[in-house]
Amino acid sequence: MVRIPPSHPRYVSLMLRERIVEGYRKGLVVLEGLIAHGRGEAFDYILGEKTHWFAEEAMRAAVALMLLSKHPVISVNGNTAALVPGDIVRLAEAVGARIEVNLFYRTKEREEAIARILREHGAQEVLGVGDDASATIPELHSERRRVSPRGILVADTVLVPLEDGDRTEALRRMGKNVIAIDLNPFSRTAQMASITIVDNVVRSVPRMVELAHEFRGLEEEVLRRIVSGYDNRRILGEAIRTIRLRLDELAEKGVFVEAGDYA
Ligand code: ATP
Numbered sequence: 001m002v003r004i005p006p007s008h009p010r011y012v013s014l015m016l017r018e019r020i021v022e023g024y025r026k027g028l029v030v031l032e033g034l035i036a037h038g039r040g041e042a043f044d045y046i047l048g049e050k051t052h053w054f055a056e057e058a059m060r061a062a063v064a065l066m067l068l069s070k071h072p073v074i075s076v077n078g079n080t081a082a083l084v085p086g087d088i089v090r091l092a093e094a095v096g097a098r099i100e101v102n103l104f105y106r107t108k109e110r111e112e113a114i115a116r117i118l119r120e121h122g123a124q125e126v127l128g129v130g131d132d133a134s135a136t137i138p139e140l141h142s143e144r145r146r147v148s149p150r151g152i153l154v155a156d157t158v159l160v161p162l163e164d165g166d167r168t169e170a171l172r173r174m175g176k177n178v179i180a181i182d183l184n185p186f187s188r189t190a191q192m193a194s195i196t197i198v199d200n201v202v203r204s205v206p207r208m209v210e211l212a213h214e215f216r217g218l219e220e221e222v223l224r225r226i227v228s229g230y231d232n233r234r235i236l237g238e239a240i241r242t243i244r245l246r247l248d249e250l251a252e253k254g255v256f257v258e259a260g261d262y263a
């Protein structure tokens, strides 16, 4: 792995890039995943590489919804497994969700490599591997249509970090709640999801684990109110407005004035 000095002004971003490249070398991530990561980086740069209030609000609704759901499932792809395997396992435990591997570019080696890393991080069970992905989502033509009959097929709520737009749409048509984590508020995934967390998975998944522990003791009624008071249109609008305000600010003050303010 390339050594990046912690003093480098782009340290965090470069480390994440290295983690994705490492994930590629280990057979978790595909080349297309590197491109997807680059697009995420660009949006994160514009957003100031921090978690904004609109993402926090979406995460609160998402965690409440997962705690209320009968059968929540966390769908994991290569990039997610490379970036936040431990946090995915902790979130699944904290909200009582199952974990399922779901890949656009599916090979047996890759699904097994992803399941292995999740197990190394403490997952008891990983669905969607090999023959377990025996059910299909109607009207979906990519490999992402293959799902586990014990997981996504029967889920009422699916958390999809870094999802594909087509499948988000197909899952919604099946009547499921879809929670997306996507730095691009314009993507079809972001626009089609029931709850969209416009934030980096490396910040949002650990934050969701914290929220899950905080919310676990709450009455169902309180959780229901958090979910029913949530409006995804408004939150997506706020994310887009924040991008516009950030661009105005950067145009006026200069891009690098803000660089120390990213944490
Ligand atoms: P869609 O299929 O939803 O229309 P797309 O085809 O434009 O979207 P994909 O390649 O399918 O994009 O998905 C990659 C998405 O994941 C991009 O929107 C990108 O911004 C986002 N993304 C990449 N890395 C991260 C990350 N670390 N955290 C959050 N989002 C990310």
Ligand code: MG
Residues within 6 Å of the ligand: 163, 164, 165, 166
């Ligand atoms: Mg896509």
